[in-house]
Amino acid sequence: MKTAEIKRRYLAHFEANGHAVVPSAPLPAISDPNLLFVNAGMVQFVPYFLGQQTPPYRRAVSVQKCIRTPDIDEVGKTSRHGTFFQMNGNFSFGDYFKDGAIPLAWELITKPLDQGGYGLDPERIWPSIYLDDDEAFEIWRSIGVPAERIVRRGKADNFWSMGIPGPCGPSSELFYDRGPEYGREGGPAVDEDRYMEFWNLVFMQFERGPGTTKDDYPILGDLPAKNIDTGMGLERMASILQGVDNLYEIDEVRPILDRAAELTGKRYGAHSGHVASESHPDDVRLRVVADHVRTALMLIGDGVTPSNEGRGYVLRRIMRRAIRSIRLLGWQDRALPELLPVARDCMAPSYPELATDFDRIAQYAYAEEEAFLSTLRAGTTILDTAIAETRTAGGTALSGAKAFQLHDTYGFPIDLTLEIAAEQGLKVDDEGFRRLMADQRTRAKADAQARKTGHTDVSAYRSVLDADGPVTFTGYSEVARESRVRALLGEDGPRQAATEGDTIELVLDTTPFYAEGGGQQPDQGMITVGGGQIEVFDVQQPVPGLIVHRARVIRGEVRAGETGFAEIDTTRRRAISRSHTATHLVHQTMRNFLGDSATQAGSLNAPGRLRFDFNTPTGVSPTVLHDVEQQVNEVLLADLEVHAFITSLDEARRIGAMALFGEKYGEEVRVVEVGDYARELCGGTHVARSAQLGLVKILSESSIGSGVRRVEALVGMDAFGFLAREHLLVSRLAELYRVPNDQVADRVEQTVTQLRDAEKELEKLRAQLVLGGAAALAAQARDVRGVAYVGTEAPEGAAGNDVRTLAQEIRGKIDPARPAVVAVAARANGKASLVVAVNQAARGRGLAASDLVKAAFSGRGGGSPDLAQGGGLPAAEAPNLLLTVEKAVTEA
Numbered sequence: 001m002k003t004a005e006i007k008r009r010y011l012a013h014f015e016a017n018g019h020a021v022v023p024s025a026p027l028p029a030i031s032d033p034n035l036l037f038v039n040a041g042m043v044q045f046v047p048y049f050l051g052q053q054t055p056p057y058r059r060a061v062s063v064q065k066c067i068r069t070p071d072i073d074e075v076g077k078t079s080r081h082g083t084f085f086q087m088n089g090n091f092s093f094g095d096y097f098k099d100g101a102i103p104l105a106w107e108l109i110t111k112p113l114d115q116g117g118y119g120l121d122p123e124r125i126w127p128s129i130y131l132d133d134d135e136a137f138e139i140w141r142s143i144g145v146p147a148e149r150i151v152r153r154g155k156a157d158n159f160w161s162m163g164i165p166g167p168c169g170p171s172s173e174l175f176y177d178r179g180p181e182y183g184r185e186g187g188p189a190v191d192e193d194r195y196m197e198f199w200n201l202v203f204m205q206f207e208r209g210p211g212t213t214k215d216d217y218p219i220l221g222d223l224p225a226k227n228i229d230t231g232m233g234l235e236r237m238a239s240i241l242q243g244v245d246n247l248y249e250i251d252e253v254r255p256i257l258d259r260a261a262e263l264t265g266k267r268y269g270a271h272s273g274h275v276a277s278e279s280h281p282d283d284v285r286l287r288v289v290a291d292h293v294r295t296a297l298m299l300i301g302d303g304v305t306p307s308n309e310g311r312g313y314v315l316r317r318i319m320r321r322a323i324r325s326i327r328l329l330g331w332q333d334r335a336l337p338e339l340l341p342v343a344r345d346c347m348a349p350s351y352p353e354l355a356t357d358f359d360r361i362a363q364y365a366y367a368e369e370e371a372f373l374s375t376l377r378a379g380t381t382i383l384d385t386a387i388a389e390t391r392t393a394g395g396t397a398l399s400g401a402k403a404f405q406l407h408d409t410y411g412f413p414i415d416l417t418l419e420i421a422a423e424q425g426l427k428v429d430d431e432g433f434r435r436l437m438a439d440q441r442t443r444a445k446a447d448a449q450a451r452k453t454g455h456t457d458v459s460a461y462r463s464v465l466d467a468d469g470p471v472t473f474t475g476y477s478e479v480a481r482e483s484r485v486r487a488l489l490g491e492d493g494p495r496q497a498a499t500e501g502d503t504i505e506l507v508l509d510t511t512p513f514y515a516e517g518g519g520q521q522p523d524q525g526m527i528t529v530g531g532g533q534i535e536v537f538d539v540q541q542p543v544p545g546l547i548v549h550r551a552r553v554i555r556g557e558v559r560a561g562e563t564g565f566a567e568i569d570t571t572r573r574r575a576i577s578r579s580h581t582a583t584h585l586v587h588q589t590m591r592n593f594l595g596d597s598a599t600q601a602g603s604l605n606a607p608g609r610l611r612f613d614f615n616t617p618t619g620v621s622p623t624v625l626h627d628v629e630q631q632v633n634e635v636l637l638a639d640l641e642v643h644a645f646i647t648s649l650d651e652a653r654r655i656g657a658m659a660l661f662g663e664k665y666g667e668e669v670r671v672v673e674v675g676d677y678a679r680e681l682c683g684g685t686h687v688a689r690s691a692q693l694g695l696v697k698i699l700s701e702s703s704i705g706s707g708v709r710r711v712e713a714l715v716g717m718d719a720f721g722f723l724a725r726e727h728l729l730v731s732r733l734a735e736l737y738r739v740p741n742d743q744v745a746d747r748v749e750q751t752v753t754q755l756r757d758a759e760k761e762l763e764k765l766r767a768q769l770v771l772g773g774a775a776a777l778a779a780q781a782r783d784v785r786g787v788a789y790v791g792t793e794a795p796e797g798a799a800g801n802d803v804r805t806l807a808q809e810i811r812g813k814i815d816p817a818r819p820a821v822v823a824v825a826a827r828a829n830g831k832a833s834l835v836v837a838v839n840q841a842a843r844g845r846g847l848a849a850s851d852l853v854k855a856a857f858s859g860r861g862g863g864s865p866d867l868a869q870g871g872g873l874p875a876a877e878a879p880n881l882l883l884t885v886e887k888a889v890t891e892a
Helices: 003-016 043-049 098-110 134-142 234-241 254-264 281-301 310-328 336-347 358-392 400-410 414-423 430-453 458-468 570-594 622-637 649-654 717-737 741-771 774-779 800-812 840-844 849-856 875-891
Strands: 059-067 084-093 125-130 151-153 159-161 166-177 195-208 221-233 480-490 493-495 497-499 503-508 525-529 532-543 546-555 557-559 563-568 600-606 609-615 642-648 668-674 678-681 696-705 708-715 782-784 787-793 820-828 831-838 867-874
Touching: 003 059, 003 084, 003 098, 003 234, 043 059, 043 084, 043 221, 059 281, 084 098, 084 234, 084 281, 098 134, 098 166, 098 195, 098 221, 125 134, 134 166, 159 195, 195 234, 221 234, 254 281, 254 310, 254 336, 281 310, 281 336, 281 358, 310 336, 310 358, 310 414, 336 358, 358 400, 358 414, 400 414, 400 430, 414 430, 458 480, 458 493, 458 532, 458 546, 480 497, 480 557, 497 532, 503 532, 532 557, 563 570, 570 600, 570 609, 570 622, 570 668, 570 678, 570 696, 570 708, 622 696, 642 649, 649 668, 696 717, 708 717, 717 741, 741 800, 774 787, 774 800, 782 875, 787 875, 800 820, 800 831, 800 867, 820 840, 820 849, 820 875, 831 849, 831 875, 849 867, 849 875, 867 875
Parallel strands: 125 151, 787 820
Antiparallel strands: 059 084, 084 221, 125 166, 159 166, 166 195, 195 221, 480 493, 480 503, 480 563, 497 557, 503 546, 525 532, 525 563, 532 546, 600 609, 609 708, 642 668, 668 678, 696 708, 782 787, 820 831, 831 867
């Protein structure tokens, strides 16, 4: 049975039993700051399980795309683990419980194929239950499973929780006996290789209270409504129904692996078994290629693009592991053009958008491979230099800092650094590298979390939300209103009052203040409460549904429970709204000129200015940028109505409203349209008509990462002000050049060309001046214990290349049979530098340029035994550098 058919039967079975079919959420977990990607089928339903939102259905079923990244380095070592997988799940929110979930699962897996089931032999299915879950035991017995095949297991195997206070409970897992050829008799407690788990039913009948840990049992309370979360591993079920040994042999993966084997001349399956043998690394690498290529396809399909941070970094990492793995297998040409289309053909039966959007996906994938191949070439050169320096210095390990620099600056994978260093007989300070990586991640995570939640515990926000429900936002239709102060929060949590000078967080029942989101900056303004007044400088939504105002008390006292008057800064709001509408117009116009692949990758809507990031594999020419700007301003002149309305997600898609890749939308969405020109899903604030923007002026277009470009523009009076300043500048230049305004650019270009030519001539003259005295300096070499020593300063401001050339020229004019050391110091930009050149005869005396430089710079500096350099000391130290080198030669 094909994997796509397994999905279809699963959805059909539960839909026929009253479950709403819910589409897979996009892989990027936009709504959860703690997740990079959706990693389980229940992730998109978490707000319902936590009681934060009311579910729109009592029963739901989905096939969720998932990615788990913690064990990327382990992929390929076993035959059952990969980064991308799919989770079939059915869910009940206070509707049915164990007596409903267990029969529904049993019916589907044992029902004959011709009746829409999976046709598994009931005699080969083993359920496991939690130790004391007699209720589940009796239900399994009632449907015919003998007691000896129902396994009771402890909390490590059959108790589930989220790891935080909230719902939890016992689980019941289903195992399939693959037969005696796979292992020992006795059920899953004896051999989980033979008895393969494929389904997990979680019964959320308990609740862990605050202050407990994941090992605190018994659970402190009982939920008022019991929920069901079940997950069937699609890849594992496919391996059972397709009669294959592991996930790499199912129909969605094996063709990719076979193509990789064909390209490299390898043969997958040189051995059998769940764990890959170290004596057969080819199988491991083929698995890495197959898994990572499929994962990259799915990620780019959901709008992730390669970058150096967050989700984009994970994508980049797995793509580079795949490319490197196939190169280690012997394929040296471009690999992704050979493999990605195979992955598309494997996955398109379930996700047809991968076929229709493949041109966009391929552009990013192929560009990333090209960039990585360049990185391999450049990084290998830098690594070779670092290895040479380490060995010259007598070291046995490459520093963690150097490995981190290669990884962080050049994108050079740490595993490749480890491998190449090992080939040269060196270790790598792997612990130091991991520490630097961890520090970087910690800083990034803390910065992102602080921006969203300040320094308040998230549980405090949840408590406020649980107590009174979501905050109502009225800012679409009003800019001021009366509202009750629901809560005040300080750094230590809830507080009853705040006085003048305090910085606090304030929650209102209803607010006109827009919380930062969707690229739009937050509102600012004033809230008056009784005799107190606070100035709002930031508004955030730390948990869904809760709008939090960050503010300073500028007068009097503010108390929780009082009624106040909230009023936004309307001048700021109008300017931001103009920018947001302009962003929609720029987005649509970019797509008009560059095609539908020019999708939004981020934005900033601030007063009077906007920043729009979009996906495109190449730069935008100045001509296209000019045309985009002109077309946007023509829309402004047309004075189109800007209209927002609520509709269903399906209807929004039908009418062509643009949605952001990776964004999670509910069943109802807000659509903003500018006449018939632009239509987009958006929760931000906008102008009433396009003419209110006044003017849009694009300032620049640049790259901010692989396949991502950024446009910055001004809107309204800021755009008019910019053009006025630019006009004054052009007029002044026209006056100086005594030409019409339209000839200024040509004259400036001529001047720049002349200046560059003059600079080149000056460089030649400076080089001649520096090198002109090389012969005289060589002739004046002093004898220092049998070594011809020259210590001199280069002319002030001499370029680095000229200083090195001078040292080599002097060395070359000394009799090669005579040991010679040449030291040239230079002063430039307030700093002193030093170049030391040593000839072969001096090398025979044990003198090395790199050692002499390190002696002058207290261990710093680098280069080869023949030529080395250092720098960074104050300019006044130049003479002392020469003295130090001479002393080192004397003592050698």
